[in-house]
Amino acid sequence: MKSVQTLKNSPDLLKVIEIFKNPNVTPEDAVDAENRFLVALYCHPISSYDTPSLNNVRYKCYMKSSFNKSSNMASLPPTEAADHQYSLRVYH
Numbered sequence: 001m002k003s004v005q006t007l008k009n010s011p012d013l014l015k016v017i018e019i020f021k022n023p024n025v026t027p028e029d030a031v032d033a034e035n036r037f038l039v040a041l042y043c044h045p046i047s048s049y050d051t052p053s054l055n056n057v058r059y060k061c062y063m064k065s066s067f068n069k070s071s072n073m074a075s076l077p078p079t080e081a082a083d084h085q086y087s088l089r090v091y092h
Contacts, residue, residue: 006041013040027088034087035080042077054080 007013019025019033035054042057058077065071078086 003037003041010040013037016040031084031087035083038077038083054078054083 007017013036016033016036019029036051038054039051039057042061054077058079061076065075077083
């Protein structure tokens with residue numbers, strides 16, 4: 001339940017996911033909200049002015065895990081392109 005714990009620890013993130021309650025949200029806003037949530041889920045703080053790219057977060061996670069003997073590629077965050085498609089498919 002890492003996502004629930006992430007939401008409890010980040011009140012700013014609650015504002016970000018409020019967008020999913022709006023039935024008239026644009027696809028770009030839905031993708032942006034999903035992207036911010038995934039960045040926060042992988043332990044990177046989010047802010048309104050500077051959120052790291054999901055691809056950069058993926059690269060940092062990969063570099064961090066590459067030093068371990070048993071690194072699990074499935075534990076990496078998705079790419080921005082994969083997240084974009086997922087967000088559109090799930091929300092609409």
